[in-house]
Every structure is written in structure tokens, then in C-alpha cells.
Amino acid sequence: MHSRKKALLAATAGTAAGVVGLGLIAMPAGAGSAPRLPDISAEKLTESVLTADTPAMAGTISVDNNLGLPAIPGAAGGGDLLNIDSARVHTDGKDGKRVSIEKGSDEQTVISNARTTWIWDSEKREATKIPAGGRDVHRQAPAHAQRQLDDPTAAARQLVEKMHESSTVRVDGTARVADRPAYELVLTPKPTERTLLREVRVAVDSETRLPLRFTALTNGTSEPALRIEFTEVSVGAQPAELFRFTPPEGAKVNEERAEAPKRPKHAKPADRDLTVVGDGWDSVVVARSGQGIDEIAKAAGAGNGRQGTDPRAMLDRLGKKVSGPFGTGWVVSANVGNVLITEDGRLAAGAVPEQVLTEALGKTK
């Protein structure tokens, strides 16, 4: 009887230890009390973010995408682009940069140094070589978030810069991100701005002034619409071989010429003729393609070598039909903004209510 009791005791203790261990693993890392940091004014902090150089570092970025963008069948929708598992970033503080974007068990890696930039796609087993001075993948902004993600530092900086005029900027305490102490910089739109966004929070590393976390919050929700954050950061010199690349045996290698930057194959015709109406939080991007929506669909269908889906039926499903001085169109709503697509092939998008989009279309006529 004695040994039985002891055995049960040992088993209970062992099982409990195992379960507690599992619980510890389940605890989110980096959750801790807010660190104590010396006070800093919002202006000074913003300025130091804008002027700081990216140090040599390695980090892992996770993306929590709650934008609510509708999935567009057969097209690379905006929702798809941010639908990544994580990205790993390495930089030597100078020209060497390496970004690996993980999607499932596939990876897209952009490796650049002073002379060349390589883009590697593991799914297609394809490597693209771009000599320096050609298409700068890290800075070119084809209005897609994926490119911005390549260099979150630059992206956040641009944003802070642009929003300073139309926003109230303040420092809202401190936080611990990726186990590093950080200041929380909060940008709130001024009351005159007509936007769906409530505030944008950027956690700034107290030491390197690197933006560690970017959170966009919309009116009426407590869950962030978009959160891009470092889950792991280690500042320090990186091995030089990380910034060199030799395509593996059997891979398809494309070379791009420096003087003739090619336009991405899948660029939508609507990308042409872009104008920005307004500034600050309620700026609206207006694009006109010069073609009606039916012709665009026909062209896209022919290019893909398959029957294009009926654009009208698709838009009917995704959005609601509206009409006004701009003609007839559809409004597709997401958590952070609205997109208005008209029958004559114009497109207006912004983090704004529908009415602002209609006005912007009227201004560009």
C-alpha cells in the first residue's frame, strides 16, 4: 500500500510538471511589465526615428492581418499579399540586406549587397538577378504592402514623416517588444481629418530608435486592423555570406538589365495614371485606366490564357453598387478603408468613408 501511494504521488508530480511545462511554453513571450525609460518628448522621438540609421541586426517579423480585405478569386488581392507567416530580416547596417518571407514551407528571399540584388523563389525554383542601380526592390513602392514589408524601417519612417502635419503625436508610455524596451509613439488624426483610422501606434526601440512594432487601429474596434511587429531582434554584426547569393544547380535564372526596369507582369492596368487627392489621413489614391471595366477583364483573361471571370458579377458579390455624379460603380469595404471602382475603369481607394471617395473622383474629372 505504501509503495502504491508513493507511485501515485510520483506520477501526479511528474504529470503536473509536464503540464506546467506545456503551460510555460504556451505563455506568450515578451509579455512583461512596461520598462522604465527616461522621458522623451514626442517631437524629439519622432526626429530621432527619422534620422537614425538602421544598425546591423537580425530579426523576425510577424504580421497580424485583420484588414478584412475580400479575397478576389484568380487575382493577387491585397489580402493575399500580406498573408504571410513571418519574415526574417538581416542587415549589415550598410548595403547588405536580406529578407526572407515565409509562406507555409515556401520562401521568397531578397538578398542585396552593394553590387547586385537577387530574388529567390523556392516554390518556382527561380532566381532573378538585378544589378545595382536598376530596379531597387527595397525602395520602389508599387503601392503594395509586400514591398513595404521588405524594409519596415523605411516604411514606418515614411509614414511618420507624412502624418506629422495632420496628426497629433504623443508618447504613450513604454512597452517591451521582442524583449527590448521601447517607447510607444501614438499618432492620432486631427479632428478635421475624415478617416476610418482611430490611431496608429509605433513602438520605437529605446536604444537604436528602430520601429519595432506598427499597429493600426480603426474606429469602433479594439483589435488592431494590422499589426506588424518584430518577435525577435538581435543587434550586432551579421556574417557576410548572408548577403551573397549563388543560385543553386538546376534553378531557373532570370537576369534583369539595369537600364530597363521591367514592369511586373501581373500589374493591373489600373496602376497606370495614379493621382493622390488630399493629404494626410484622408488622402485618396485615384487611378484611371482609360478602359472600361469589361475591356480590362477581357484583356486580363486573354493574358492569363483562360476565361476571365465576369467582373460585374464579381463586384456585385464583393461590394455594393452605387451611383452618383461619377457614373455607376461599386464600393468594396474593408476594415481600414474603402475602394470605389467605377464602370468606366476608374478606381479610388483610401482609409476614408465612401463619401470622401466620391468627392475625390469628382475632383479628378
Add this chain to the structure above:
Amino acid sequence: MTATTAETPTPVASAARRAPLIRLLRAELRWVFRRPRTLVVLGLLALIPISVGISAAIADSSAGAAEGPPLFSMMAGNGLALSVGTLAITIMLLLPLVTAMSSADAIAGESAHGTLRGLLVAPVGRIRLLGVKAFGVACVALCAVLVIAVTGFLTGLVMSGPDGLFTISGTTLSIGAALGKLAVAVGWVAVQLWAVGAVALAISAYTEHPMLVVVGVLAGDILFAVLGGLSALSWLHPFLITESWSALPDVLRDPMPTEALTEGTLRAACYIIIGLSLAGARMLTKDG
């Protein structure tokens, strides 16, 4: 088989009071690896990477997008990707089942045959007996992983020589570096299987029907996979061992991200502790 059964207790009985551990472990290994079903299963496992490698090569040479499991597009002629990819496929169900079969034979099978009684009265501590049985299960699991890894790697080498070894990140590896990564993958998968084996041994200690052990592991595996797919239960996911298993392709990235792999190892260690303590409790309280 009856010959080996009779043989096992003999050296134990002739020993003074405690049989030397090495001899016990050797006897258990002989006993496990003489079972025809163990050998047949290991032989069949060797066929999987070969057939996956051939189908990947066929899919690669024919035009059009290759539809297949994760990493499939990389597997043609890449021994490293073929090994790790096949491990990633088989860890989901097949390898846990092999481990469960071995655990079922270890304790429940012995009690079904009536041979466990003899082992329990032998001058071997019961915890020691459990340790020996766990060692046998661990060896079968490790062998199963090694068989897949080695055949996969050799298939890749035969198909395209040592040039085709590259990672998901596009870096080309030397044979030595590739073998290093393969060793990490083998060790990691083996630890995951040991966790499954520990839980299976616990079930095995509580029943005398070997079938129940296999069914239990199969049901648990499927249930965990279903729970893991429900996003409403995301708080539960870190507790599920199946959640770690999708991290295996990380081995093929360069530089290797260790976060998910380490977490998976720790999770497996917790399962090993839980499984072995439950099994130990039952062994100590079992009627001789």
C-alpha cells in the same frame, strides 16, 4: 518467438541480484528487432522516400505546376529536401503509428501473451523494466526515422549526384553541411516520436489489448489535428504536440530559424515526462 521469450529471463536469473543494465538492454533490442513485423515495417518505410522521389522527378520533368505535399517542388534530385520532406509527410501519421505499434508490443503485448507476469516477478525493478521497454521503443522509432532519412538522401544522390543539395533559401550546401542538417532533422523527429512513444507506453501499461494502444494513438493524432485546425481554440494549440510538427521544414532554411524547433523539442520533453510518469505509476501498482 517463444524461444526468445524463454531466453530473456535466463541471463537475468543467473545474475546475482540485479541484472547488469547493458545486458538487459541488449536482450530487449534482440527481442524487438527479431520480431518480423518490426523488420517488415522498417523495410516498407524505406520504400516511401524512393517512391516520393521518383514521382517528384516525373512531376518536375513534365510541364505544368506540380501539385503535391509541401516541399514537393524541391524534392526532385535534392536528397536533403527529399529526406526532410518525406519525414514531414510521415511524421503526421505513419511514424507515430509505427511507434505506437512498438509501444503496444512492449507492455500490453507482453501481458496479452502472459509473458509480462514473468518479467514482473523477475529480479528487475519495475521502473527499470519500464526503462528497458522505453529504450526498445525509442530504438525502433529512431531506426524508422533513420531508414527514411538515409534512403531519401541516397535516392537524391543517385538521381542527380551531390550537386542538387540546396535549401529553401536557395543556398547550395556541401555534402557535409547537408548531412549536418539531416542529422538535426533526424534527431528532432526522433524526439517527437519518443514523446508519442511515452504516451503510448502509458496506454500500454494500463491495458492488455495491444490494439487499444494503436487505436488510442491514431485517435489522438487525428483529434489533435482537428483541434489544431479550429482557430476558435487557438489558446489550446500550444498544448498540442501535433502543432510542432509543421515546423520541420525550418531545418531546410538557411540560416536555420531555431525558435519553433526549440519550442517543439521542449513540448515533446513535457509529453515524455507526462507519459513516462503515468506509465511508471501503473507499472508500480500492477499486481505481480
